[in-house]
Amino acid sequence: MTVLPSSPVDARAGAEGTRIDLDDVCRYFEVGDTVVKALDGVNLHVDESAFVVVLGASGSGKTTLLNLVGALDAPTSGTIRLAGTDLSTASRAQRTRIRRNTVSFIFQSFNLFPGLTALENVRFGADVAGRADAADVAARVLEQVGLAGRAEHFAHQLSGGEQQRVAIARALATGNPILLADEPTGELDFRTGVAILQLLREQAEAGKTVLVVTHNREISRVADRVIELSSGHLVADGPPAGGRAAIDDLRW
């Protein structure tokens, strides 16, 4: 079983603004005659440096929210600001820059490059963000997620959980101040999941904003703030019920 080494956090974190502001954001999908309201009038303001967990049932709009924040998608109406930049008026080049230097994504379905090894996939994140010490960062982050021994493996040679960890390492390697994670512990066993959460929490403590989407109510106990979505509406927003727990207290 992997025990993750304690991780020095990236020094660049927190150096830039990490504010997230959503005002009256709607995201509708039209399919034939029906309109799916994936998000409907969502207001959300996240201060700098927070560990935010987004809860909600399947289909409640969690991934849609994350896509909007990550500048992968544009809202049907409403405004989204990221570190002070209005995404709805940003040019294509600005949005690209934001994705490169402000947010980084951990996808629900990993999306590793099948043509690159685990290490190279991580290195990709560091390269895109333009980090000079990309090679060192990649090796270090891969070690943090406990996969130093699988550096030369291709995605199809890794288990689902290992692929998940490579995807997380790739996002961490960018060093960007806002981390967006879609079900990062979904494929992981308890202990590895806890280790990953620890890693993400440390990022938040070091000054990043971390947005974690999950079904798992237990995880929300370690959050600074819990947001709950239901059918596209924000139905709850506040600190975890019963106060913030220590990671070691989690059980699932």
Added chain:
Amino acid sequence: MVTSRGLWVRWSWRDLRGRWVLVTAISLVIALGAGTYAALLSTSAWRRASNDASFALLNTHDVRVRLSQGSTVAEGRLAAVVASIPSAASVLGVRERLVVPTQVSAPHDLLVPGELVGTATGTDAGVDDVWPSAGRLPGPADDGQPVVVLDRQFASANRLPATGEVVMSGGARASYVGLGQQPEYFLSSGGQAALPFLSQRSFAVVYATLATAQALTGAAGQVNDVVLTLRPVDRRDPAQRPVSQELLADQVAAELRSALAGAKPAVSAVVSTRGELPSYRVLYDDIAGDAKLWRIVALLVLAGAAFAALNLTARIVEAQRREIGIGMALGVRPAVLAVRPMLFGTQVALFGVLLGVAVGWLVAIPLKAVLVEMLPLPVWVTPFQVDVYLQASALGFCLPLVAVAWPVWRAVRVQPVEAIRVGHLAARGGGLAPLLRRLPSRGRSYRQIPLRNVLRTPRRTLLTVLGIAAAITTLVTTIGFLDTFNATLDDAQHELLRSAPERLNVSLTAVEPADGDVVRAVRALPETDTVTAGLMLPVTAGRQDRTVDLLVEVLDDAALWTPTIESGTAHGGIVLASKAAADLHVTVGDTIEVTHPQASPEGLQTARTVMTVAGIHPNPMRAFAYLDPATATAFGMSGATNYLTVTPASGTSATQVQRALLSIPAVASAQAVRTTTEGMRTGLDEFIGILQIAALVTLLLALLIAVNTTSIGMDERARDHATMLAFGLPARTIIGLAIAETALVGAAATVVGIAGGYGVLVWMAATTIPAVLPEIGVVATLSTTTVLAAFALGVVTVAAAPLFNIRRLSRMDIPSTLRVME
């Protein structure tokens, strides 16, 4: 069950609509293959039908007797010989003729060598009739009058009016009242005047009645040629021993030969059958030879289409691989799973075949135009070739199905768990990519993605490379033919112009003393500088059962021009073209038997002499052969000449010398060597015309395959590209990566394609071209331009194709792409 069948059809229909651009592109590839195939092969049927109709329309002779150059006999004598043979009853029509080489001065200041063909008029069945394409034919009232018809092709090549005036050698003036064609001159052979490779543009045939020709040439009552047709053989009549028209013609020819040899005095003549008529032989032989050429070009196009189809469908099936795996996990039988891709293949095939008929029809339009332009026959029949189209359609229909069947078969064989596993196929074993691991990875990690992607899936890369390579092979082969012909002509030109490039070749109407009046008159012309008197004679060289027709020129030491001697010497025997030596299977030092005209006290007769091959010259034209005066004594013409080589006096143009020579009646023709070499070029116009159309189609196909393949590649990388976009990699960087990847594939494909094209060309130059054009020794040649063009197409076009995707990429719906591509 009905519902479920409906589901499969709907599903594959959805596949089709989802990729309609791709489907259209691949259908178009199939259509280009099948349509071009059908159109190219239809030309054979059109040409055969048109030849049949044209030769029949003008009662083309079955047998012809031609006296040796310069000799004539009294009118009626040749007809009497024909009447005297045992098979005289089989003869249907007989025409005595006077065919005289001449120089023709035509409107637009033209002055060219040519031939005056005077044919006896008669009431019996016609032979070698003239078909009027414009104006009229001379009527009975014009008999003996200076009224003639000018050759249609000469007139149209020089844009002459349908009526006008011509002046022939010796100043004989005649008005032409129309334009016409005769079977012998459907393709200009350069005529009897011993100057080879005269093009239609620079060789004028003038048709007249016999009496008119005699009057114009001062040869009253003389003929030198007789043509005859034979009664159709009745195959049902067992009494008719020769069972075919050809055998009957051979028999009559043999009888005529012995009758002529036995005549007192003996008549030196060449007896030939219709099958030996150059225009007839070339027009028919060309069809089979050309068909071979076109079939190979068409098959190459189809092969390119096949690879492209295989590529596309293999990829579609691979994309459905996971679904197939899920189906297998749910217990669906493989045969049922195959239905969807097979239906898809059928739709592509049907679409391709329907488009193919349209493409075939479109390609046929310029093909017909080239044929009618290059092969002006009196009758052109170009019916729609149903059988060829069916054949092409069957091919076009089966190819995509085979292309589907193979990957489907592969897909249903794997374990379901393998098929379901995400990215299994895309990443199987990492392909050859692990080989790269040892390379020090310099620079950004994603810079390695292009090479990785290429190596990761070697089979798919190979398919892509072969698909593009097939298109480039076709292109290189087609353009390579043009290069090869051009290089061959350049070689010939280079050889003929290696010294005294301004010289003119002058043929005389008869054999004259070398120091006689004619030569003296030519020397006396102020327009001429050096004049050398030589001999040029048509001979046949044989060795065992192989024979080659040659044009022997006797060259003495004072000759203005001598051939390059590749091996051996110029003395002590005959100097052959390397192609002639190869066809006769001889080398320097071997002997050949030469059948040639020989002067004797009784006149010209045919003799056989064994000669040693003294040397080999590099001119690709097989017919050119040279003799030193000592060996030429076998002709019995020492001190005689029928062929002069003249250089113009300084400040005199070739045209001025030609005009001056025209004033001497014994001069049959004069042509600058430069013009000769240009004439050779025109001879290949038909080939070049059709090849250009084929090259254009191939270019289109290559472009289509290149763009198609690349856009499939872009589709396959959509998920990677979406992830890169999500990480903030700019679209132009991603396009750059895609370009690097396609450029790698394109470069590999180009190298394979050029090598393949050159291979096919070399093979064709060794097998097909000698069968189509035996008179020319060609060496497969690819010009730098062709190689560069192929490279530009293979690398630049293929690499540039991702640029078309910039818009799509920068507007990509990233979340959807990432969701769906799962």
